[in-house]
Amino acid sequence: MPDHGEWNRRSLLKGAAVVAGAAAAAPLLGKAGKAYADGSDADALYRAGKFEQAGRAYEEILKKDPTNLHAARRRGYVGLLANKFPDAEKYLNMALKLAPDDKETNCYLGDCYIRQDKYALAAPRWRAGGEEGYARWFEAIRGEAYQIHGNIGRVEWQPMDPEPLVEASVNGGPPKRFAFYTGAPNLQVRASVAKEAGLTPVYKERTDFEGLDIWVYYGVLDSFKLGDLELRNVPVGWSSTESGADVSTDNDGLIGTWVFYHLLTTFDYAGQSLILRRPTPAAARKVHADAARAGTTPLPIWLSLDHNIGSIGSIADSGPRAMGVNFGGAGGESAVGTSLEVAKRLGIRTDTDRPIDTFGHSHEAVVYPCYPKEIRIGDAVANDIYCTADKNGQINTPWPYGDGVDATGYFGHCFWKPYNITLDFTNMNLYITRGKAT
Structure with a gap:
């Protein structure tokens, strides 16, 4: 990851990024929305954040053409998004056999291994992906990490x-x-x-x-x-x-x-505390039971580009879309970040006369105040709340700076304040409950 390696380093150096990158999201208007209606276009399904359908579509492509590098790599990455490691390894290794020097495949497979703490396997993949720093780092880890x-x-x-x-x-x-x-x-x-x-x-x-x-x-x-x-x-x-x-x-x-x-x-915004548990089956069952008693429905999550978390939410009249969810950092008072282009498409009231100079991933950025009628993720909702629209935000950013999914936006620090949110990376679920954590 020669280019986005530097981007990652900058993001971790300047952890408080006001307009930090939204994770995967879905298209709002235009050809992509029409293209996936009949399920025939795997790439359109993927760009729309319809990952399970996209995965099946890529499998159909590979049945007809087992030498299709793009389909194999994408199918492997779809598995990685959901931490389905056997699927991810199967198809990413298929892609690696087709093109051993492909940097994108190597970086995805390197990420797949570090998520499982298989650092000896991760190191050569990162080196082949052009990231010597990560390779040398992971080679130095001895014994069980974390x-x-x-x-x-x-x-x-x-x-x-x-x-x-x-x-x-x-x-x-x-x-x-x-x-x-x-x-x-x-x-x-x-x-x-x-x-x-x-x-x-x-x-x-x-x-x-x-x-x-x-x-x-x-x-x-x-x-x-x-x-x-x-x-x-x-x-x-x-x-x-x-x-x-x-x-x-x-x-x-x-x-x-x-x-x-x-x-x-658990990011307990309402109780202003961080709660960290050993991820045992018993602890997960308790979280699930507590959420059920509170009437909380689990939402799916995925993990992209080794650390970005996504789930399903909506802005204004977007309908349910795959959106980024960010916790912590210095997000100011903005509840949701989106791009100016998306705000215009959705007809969100945007105050372009009041530009705000800020930083996103350590780069200068300009955002504008905007006020969607509603933003929602699960049962968590806010109406006519202050959000921001990034002047230069891109709808779709391909690898290595993004993962090629159409972006709607991301929920930030301010949105979560009435809630406590638990992330279960074993079952890839997110629980949002109003009030302090018990």
Whole structure:
């Protein structure tokens, strides 16, 4: 991932991205919507976020033409989106045999292996995908990564805004203040925290960050403790200026999606706490039972580009669409982010006279206030609430910067405040319940 590798590094360096990338979503108008009506166009189904139907359509293509690289790779990626690892490995390895040097296939397969903590298998795939840093990093991991000690950890947010911060201990040291954000992949610490914790990089490389040359380091952390739950042998990154100084001092580090998908995670916005559980079948059953008692219906989730989380929601009159769901980060007061083009298509009232200069994945961006009549995900709904429309937001971003699915938008930090949300990455479900978590 030579290009989006840098994009990932920037996103994890600048974890608070106001217009952070929406995950997969569906088309609103035009030819794509018509094309998938009869189920004959696999790519149109995929672009629409109709992943199960797309998967079956790609299988039909492969029955007729087993040498179709695009169909094999796409079918494998559809499996990866839902953490269906046997499917993902079957079809991605089929694609790899057809084109061993294909970077996209190698990166997808590398991601498939790291989600299963199979780092020895992941490393050569990332190297073939053009990402030497990831390859060297994963080669250095010995034994079981993300070892979980304890059953549950609950940490309070200090504060809620402009971004939630939680206290965590690094290698047994004093409490540090960490942001968390599902728009970023791995655990990050500040350079000064890495030094204090005695971290030694297994690999380093120079990159650009907001016009500044910095060094990015990869290492492995012995211990990361949140409340009464401890993770051991955790992949970690940090960055510094040429002089060795911290790149940012807003917090002591950032917790990304890789940590959360190893756990049964509850983002308790209403209770202003982060609840992390060992993902046992018993813990999952309790979450499901609690949700059922509260009348909460589970929603499907998928995971794209190694850390972006998506589910089904709607903006204005879009109808149910596959949309991004972001937790944590500094999202300001915007409940949903979308593109200006989508806002215009949906007839959303947009105040283009009041541009807002901000950042998205460490790039300068301009967004406009907009006010959809309704935004909804499951039973969570808001009416006439402040949202933002990105002036340069793209409807469809292909690999390596996106995954080629038509984007409607994403739910951000502000939207979740009345709720607690639990993510079950074993069964790939999301539960949204009003009020504090029990």
